[in-house]
Structure formats: C-alpha cells, structure tokens
Amino acid sequence: MFTLNKPQVKILLNEKGELVTDKKEIVELFKKHFETLLNRQEQGSTNEEMTYYTVEPDIGEPKQEEVARIIETLKNNKSPSENKIPAELLKKGGKDLINTLHGIISEVWKRETMPEEWNTAILCPIFKKGDSMLVSNYRDTGYKVFTSLLLERINPYATEIVGEYQCGFRKGKSTVDHIHTIRQIAEKHYEYNKDLHLVFIDFKQAYDSINRKELWRVLRCLDIPQKYIDLIKMCNSKTNLKVKYQQEMSEKFEVKSGLRQGDALSPMLFNIALEWVVRTANETRKMEVGEIETILAYADDVIILGNSRNEVKQTTIKFLEAGKIMGLEVNQEKTKYMCISRNDRNDLNLKVDPYIFEKVEAFKYLGININSKNNVHEEIKERVASANRCYYSLLKLFRSKLLSRESKVTLYTSYLRPVLTYGCETWATTKGDYAKLCTTERKVLRKIFGPVYNTETRTYERRHNNDLQNLYGRPNILSYSRSKRIEWAGHVWRAEGKIIKRVTEGRIVGKRPVGRPRTRWKDVIVKDLKMIHDNVKMEDANNKARWNEIMVAAMDLHGPLSC
DSSP states (O other): OOOOOOOOOOOEEOTTSOEEOOHHHHHHHHHHHHHHHTSOOOOOOSSOOOOOOOOOOOOOOOOHHHHHHHHHHSOSSOOOOTTOOOHHHHHTSHHHHHHHHHHHHHHHHHHTOOOGGGGEEEEEEEEOSTTOEEEEEEOOHHHHHHHHHHHHHHHHHHHHHSOTTBOTTOTTOOHHHHHHHHHHHHHHHHHTTOOEEEEEEOBTTTGGGOOHHHHHHHHHHTTOOHHHHHHHHHHTSSEEEEEEETTEEOOOEEEOSSOOTTOTTHHHHHHHHHHHHHHHHTOOOBOTTTTOBSEEEETTEEEEEESSHHHHHHHHHHHHHHHHHTTOOBOTTTOEEEEEOSSOOOOOOEEETTEEEEEOSEEEETTEEEETTOOHHHHHHHHHHHHHHHHHHSHHHHHOSSSOHHHHHHHIIIIIHHHHTTTGGGOOOOHHHHHHHHHHHHHHHHHHHOOEEETTTTEEEOOOHHHHHHHHOSOOHHHHHHHHHHHHHHHHHHOTTSHHHHHHHOOOOSOOOSSOOOOOHHHHHHHHHHHHOTTOOGGGGGSHHHHHHHHHHHHHOOOOTTO
C-alpha cells in the first residue's frame, strides 16, 4: 500500500550525547522522556477546593440505544489497543455484544470505577519538523464508547459555557470560520489605513500541562453536574501509558498531570479550561469591527487582537497571568507579535515581562499565511508551493502505467486539490492569482493525460488547454474555488448574529486613503454572482435549495483556461 509517512528514526541521542541504536534502549529513552513530560509538578490552585451543595439534575444511566449509536459512529481503520479489538469488530458484534458492553458501561457509570484495561493507553511518538514530537495513542474500544457517550451527555453544557471566540472542536465550526474572521478584520483595518496588532500565543504542551485540580474546581463553578465531574475525574485518574516504537513496547508508567492525549473528552475539557482563563483575564475591550472579542482561539491556537501595541500588551499580560493558574505556560520561542499596516513600521519586539516576543512580518496560522501587508497573493504562492511539494511526492503514481487515468484524477481531486485550495473560501483573488492556480492544475493534468501523438509529424505534442479540460470533464480550479467561495458566502449570510457575519458586515469609522482600493472579499462575491446571473443576490442564500443551484451553476462556469 502506498504511504506518505516518513520512516521512523532508528538512531537517537541519550542524555550523555551518545548514539543509541538498540530498539529496547530507544523505547526506554522515549519512556523516560514522556514520563517526565507528562508528570509535571502542578501549581497549587489559588482557590481552595470547596464543597458545593446545589440541586443536582437527574442524571440517567446510559441507555442501550446510546451505546449502539456510539458504536456506529466509531471510526474504522484505527489501531486497536492491546485487546486487539478494532471498531469494525464491535460494529459487527450484533445485539449480544451491545448488551454486554452496555452492561459494563452501566456498571462503570454507577460505581465510578474504571476497569484496569481501560486505564492503559499505548503511546506512539511521531517526529514533526525539527526535533519536536507529537503524541498519538491507541485506546481501548470499550473505553472509546464510554467516553464518547459521556462527551455526548456533557456537550450541551459545554456549548453553553464556551464563548463564540472558540472555533476548535465545536459543532458547525471549522478553521474556515476562524480564518474568515481574521481576514475580514485585517481587510477592513487595511482598507481604512488603521493598524492592526496581533499576538499569536503558543503554549508549551498545552494539553499536558493543564492543572487537573483547578480544572475540577472550574467544572463545579460552571455548574457541570457533580456526577459528570466524578466520571471525568475517574477517566483522568490512575492513567497509565506504554510507549510503542518499532514494534517494541515499554513498561507502563502512570500519568499524573494534564489531559489524556487522544481522549474524546480532552478537547472539550481544554476548551472549558481556556474559557475560564479568558473569563479570569476579564478583558472587556472589543474590536471596532463587529464588536467582537479581542481574544480568538482555535483549540490551543490563540490570537490576541488590538488597535495599538499597548492594547495587545495589556491583554496579553492579563491572559498569561490567568493561564498560569490553569497550568498553561507560554512558549516564548513560538509566540510572535505582528502589526498589519499600510505604512512601513520599525516596531521592536514586544516585551511582556518576563517574556520578549519576536516581531515578524509573516506568520503561518492554522495553515494560512498572515502577513504585515495583508497580502493574499502571498498565501496563493504558498498554496502553490505546497501543492507542488505534494505533486512531486505523488509523481511516481502519476507516472505509473498500472493506475488508470480515472484513479489518477481521483488522486488529484481528493489529495492534491484540497492542498491547493485550502482556505479558498476566504480569498479575495485577482486574475494573477487565478493564473497561478490554473497553471498548477494544468501541470498535474498534463502529467495524468500525457502528450498527444501527432500522426503527421510523428511526434508527441503538448496538449492544448481545451483538450485538457475535455479529458478532465470536471470543473477546473477556477470554477471549483468560486463555487466553494459562494457556498461559504451563503453560510455567512445565514449566520445571523454570529461572529463571521458581524465581521463581514462590520464597519470601521474612518477615511480611505487616496488611490485605488484593494479588491475586497465582498466585491469578489458580487462579481461571482453576476457571472451566474444579473438577478442573483445574497438574499437568495436564505433559500438553501436555491443557493445550491447557484453553486452548481458556478461549477459550470469554467472561465478562461488560459487565465
């Protein structure tokens, strides 16, 4: 099977700087590393733990229907735990298996005692860029069903608690929501010649550093039912890990701090922890555009906004102080400061005692390029560069005589095109941008369909653009990105009262500078709709069926292939 995974490193350096090649020694090194990383000394809570006496809601035991539904939602093709039971087997187990698993879960629910097998997870270290590490876990499938069911019960409370500023792990939200919000704020500030200051916060091992005692106290303060809190505590107590690397397994060790990596409950618990940090920071200032909060987040990727250097500094101070109570420590090396401005500025690094945050001209946030000139063209260039890297990694398959053209086209549309068009819903593109995108797509299609043989000259010739489009038989990259943008515009229009609509319709009091203004996102949407029909208006988005027809019509507008 073809895979793009990088090979595992077979040589490591130990504490003395000596090379280690033995598999068992490597696993032991990883065990020591993660045992230290995941067992931090928690700071004592500034608030004493108190017993709350309130009227508790009636918490019913898990129903058999809930267990059956959760089993059906488990993802396939996931590595099983030590019991070797994959999700696919649970789904085929029938009523008897559901009855048995329901009985186990009900017993755990009543006794609030976790089976020993559920307390142990397998951890696989995976290298990222440089020498950073990402932790991935194998979880017992029974435990996954239990925590998924518990998450389903708690989610209504979490939805009410967590503010709209948080887009990570929220139903109906994605990275596009966050990207659109930031782009619209930057676009409007740039249009009216007003500076926008940003601090991109990065925490050191955010999930691993959460202060559990403080989190349990916060859950109670936020009126989460005590039964659910007790079950959450149970899931996070006496947890053990084993390190698996190159088929070798370490001895298990206990994890006493932070949230369980890879656990269904962890994203929700982190969102609640961060919500408490934001509330504790007590930042009342609002942005002029859409009257939105000055702190935005996608999971642990936090961004602080302000109209001046001092504003973001003061907000950052309050936010970091509140974060320390929850155990969150800022990563000075990865936290950056930026000012988006029309004018050339010589701002120094941002000093927030005891930290100094580097001032940058460009920053990659949620996979997109944010730069000091709010230049979307730079983002298009990065998309093209990323797509080219993806293309060359797949080149062997595109050249293969064993794969059909249809398979290669599917590979392009499902793997490479999403890389090229990531975030296209928020682009305010020009003809030059489309030219870069079209050129990249045609390069891939020419490799898929190959040259054409000229019988007269007896030579192979490069296919013309029209020939490529006819062979491809699908909307080209221009039509595809236009349709995605129109689809997103309809979603924004219907999001009454939400941040994405408030920033889109929000205004800044001021005067535009002299000269031709930049193309705005709304201008591109209006132009797209006019290309479909003069009578199409944004109000049509209220009718989803009608808007879907407009999206299909946009797909049929292939545009100039020589763009």
